[in-house]
Structures are given as structure tokens and as C-alpha cells.
Amino acid sequence: MSLNKFQIAQRISRELRDGDYVNLGIGIPTLVANYIPKNINVVLQSENGLLGMGPFPKLSEVDPDLINAGKQTITTLEGSVLFDSAESFSMIRGGHVNMTILGAMEVSENGDIANWKIPGKMVKGMGGAMDLVSSSDNIIVAMMHTNKKGDSKLLKKCQLPITGKKCIKKIFTNLAVLEVTEKGFLLTEKAEGVSVEEIIQKTEGKIEISKALKDI
Amino acid sequence: MITKVVTNANIAVQDIFDGATIMLGGFGLCGIPENSISALVSKGVKNLTCISNNAGVDDFGIGLLLQNKQVKKMVSSYVGENNEFERQLLTGELDVELIPQGTLAERCRAAGSGIPAFYTPAGVGTEISEGKEIREFNGKKYLLEKAFKADFSIIKAWKGDSAGNLIYKGTARNFNPIMAAAGKITIAEVEELVPVGELDPNFIHTPGIYIQRIFQGLNYEKRIEQKTIRDES
Numbered sequence: 001m002s003l004n005k006f007q008i009a010q011r012i013s014r015e016l017r018d019g020d021y022v023n024l025g026i027g028i029p030t031l032v033a034n035y036i037p038k039n040i041n042v043v044l045q046s047e048n049g050l051l052g053m054g055p056f057p058k059l060s061e062v063d064p065d066l067i068n069a070g071k072q073t074i075t076t077l078e079g080s081v082l083f084d085s086a087e088s089f090s091m092i093r094g095g096h097v098n099m100t101i102l103g104a105m106e107v108s109e110n111g112d113i114a115n116w117k118i119p120g121k122m123v124k125g126m127g128g129a130m131d132l133v134s135s136s137d138n139i140i141v142a143m144m145h146t147n148k149k150g151d152s153k154l155l156k157k158c159q160l161p162i163t164g165k166k167c168i169k170k171i172f173t174n175l176a177v178l179e180v181t182e183k184g185f186l187l188t189e190k191a192e193g194v195s196v197e198e199i200i201q202k203t204e205g206k207i208e209i210s211k212a213l214k215d216i
Numbered sequence: 217m218i219t220k221v222v223t224n225a226n227i228a229v230q231d232i233f234d235g236a237t238i239m240l241g242g243f244g245l246c247g248i249p250e251n252s253i254s255a256l257v258s259k260g261v262k263n264l265t266c267i268s269n270n271a272g273v274d275d276f277g278i279g280l281l282l283q284n285k286q287v288k289k290m291v292s293s294y295v296g297e298n299n300e301f302e303r304q305l306l307t308g309e310l311d312v313e314l315i316p317q318g319t320l321a322e323r324c325r326a327a328g329s330g331i332p333a334f335y336t337p338a339g340v341g342t343e344i345s346e347g348k349e350i351r352e353f354n355g356k357k358y359l360l361e362k363a364f365k366a367d368f369s370i371i372k373a374w375k376g377d378s379a380g381n382l383i384y385k386g387t388a389r390n391f392n393p394i395m396a397a398a399g400k401i402t403i404a405e406v407e408e409l410v411p412v413g414e415l416d417p418n419f420i421h422t423p424g425i426y427i428q429r430i431f432q433g434l435n436y437e438k439r440i441e442q443k444t445i446r447d448e449s
Contacts, residue, residue: 048243048246049389056446057444065246065386066386068387072444073440084390084391085324089318092318124296126293126344127316128317130339161343162342164341165340165342
């Protein structure tokens, strides 16, 4: 069975290490916050100027002066800190944020990512995505393996305008976990009950199968 | 004695001229200078170039200036959530320059701190690098990006004193402090204006040296774009 978005988020949460500072993008990445293991301390960064992002507020706690980068109302936690946008991106570009988890429209076999623009459609902007992908050593993607038409999103070369070059290290989809290596995608884990053949068939880019392949 | 305090938004923005480049603080609708935007709408000043992370929504924030066709160009990182913006962009009435958010912030910071340009990794290999100088440091490529130039910066803080010292609240800080330093003339509107001596110098975010005009704003709406709440239980 392929995973749903909650199960993808749950699998990604196992990548988190005690003490990590993590930036979560919009979409599936946001869901990862719900699955942070209780025995580790992970600090979430919101690029509009907050470290230590807490859960959504109760109705009585809603504060219009406290939002996340998706413009949703949020809360602070004990130990949270607020700062301006230049400081926020200094943290990001300076490599102080340990992990960035982003959604994507396409990822190529050499680690390019496209997630900001579709030609012919209204361009809304890249927000902080280009800064995030150009900076951290540990950028992972959470996305569905194929698009709504059923076409592969893991390509030889991105068809859409890219957000960053050679920056993605690991991809978590509804079917599999793949690493980006010198030789293309490396399939390391697959969803239980999904065949390797199906994953190969739905991956347009070059793909190798790890000798240590296991179920997610 | 010179005073920075002005009585209201209309006086604060009175010399903003047609064709001016203005920076406006805020992220989404959080921490935007609501009173000054309304004053610019009533003043009807035209052909503005607005540097701001976002472009508001149809009927609030910078969206009000767009509806009134006062904006010639928007310089932003993300401009969704605004139908009038989209319409003007498609008809060619409005020009837009999209910039990575961190680059936008650093171009503001550089403008206020005497740095004419800087190298950043954001956007290398993408279409925004076209026409820009690329240089390699320690095996990694970077783009040369230049400091902004703005005639006016209009920002919003929580508390301020008559010397222009400012304190922000929550994530309403965002671009406000860096834009404060970047404008030739910076106008700060605050929710609470206090006499000098009332703010603890240890906790001031923006030193008054950057602020030329300050006033206490009225009737803040503080509209929320995405009200998300968790179950009370």
C-alpha cells in the first residue's frame, strides 16, 4: 500500500535528531511537526522570524501578531525567540538550521528541485525557498511520487523552472525513500506491499536499488 | 528643538511624491503600517514602486494601493492571495520583480548599513541569476546582489518613544527593523507612543537614529489571513 501524506510525515519524523533546528515548508512538511518523537528536542524555525514555533493557538490565544511563514496563527513555546527577517535568513544561509523539509513539483536525478513556478500560470513567487535550498547541507523533499496526471515527479531533468541546483539529498514519497547519489536516485526503502517494479516504472530519472532495500 | 513626533499619518506621508520608491514593512498582513497605507490611499500619490515582502490582499494592506491604481511596480518575494494584483499584472498595468525572501531582506539590510552589494547563494543556477555576476568562493557559486535604494521607508512597531526608539511584538517585527535603517526618510507608526525614558534601553529593537518621523496610529484592525486554531480539549 502506498503511504498517505500523514504516513510520509511520520516517516520523515524519524530523520530528526535530538537538538536539531528544522525549517518546515508548506504542505506535507508542516505535518511533520505532529510526529516529533517525545524523547527528543527539536526546535522549529519559521523564516518570518521565530525559533521555537509552537502549535496552533486555542481560540482564546489567537494573536494576529504571531504567525508562521504560511501566515497561519501560531504560538510560542518556553525558550522561543523572535527576530527580524535578515537575522532569520542569516541563520538559514549561515548553515545554522540543520534540516530543511520542502515540498516539490519535480526533483531531478542530480538533486535539482523545482517548486516555485509553472509557466503559463500566475507566478506567486519563491518566498524563502531559493534561500533555503541554496544554504543547508541537509535538504529533504516530501512529495507524491507522481503528479495528478500520473507522471513521474522524479525526473532526469526538471521540466519546470528550478528553485535550486544539486541541493536535494533525500526524497520521501508515498511509494519510497530515495537518496540522491552521483549515479542518480538510490532506492533505499519502499512502502510495504509496493513492488520495486512499480517504483522503477514511476521514476523517470535513473534509479538504482540499494542492496539494503527494506520496507518503510 | 526638532521633534520627530507628528500628529497623524496624513502629516507623516505628506511629502511622499508621485514616482517615489517606498519600502513597507510587514509579512503578509502581520506588522504592516495600516495607518500610513490608508493615508497614502487618501493622498492618491501615483506611480509608486513598493518594496515589500508581500502585496497584501484585495481589500487590505498594499492591496488598497493596488485597487486605487497607485502602484507602478511591486518588488516582493511572494504575491499570492490578491486577485486585483493578478489582473493588473496580466494586463501589463503593473510591473513585478520577484526576489528570494532572504535576498530581499539582505538588500534592505545592506541599504541601511553602507554595504553596496553582497554575494549570496540563493538563486544560483535559476532564472533569477540571469544577467547577474556569479563568483565562486571555496568551490561554491554565489550571485552578486545590490542594496536597495528607497526614498521612504514606512514601518510599524508596537511601542515607540518620541526619540524614535522602537519595540516590536511577536512576528510583526519581520522586515520592519531592516527597512527602518534603509529609507532616506523613515516613518514609524506605533500602537503606543511614550515619552523618552519610558522604554528600557536594554529592550529596544530599533534605535531612534533610523527614524525621522513617528506617530501613534489609530484603530488597528490587524487582520488575520489564516486563522488556524487547535481544539480546546
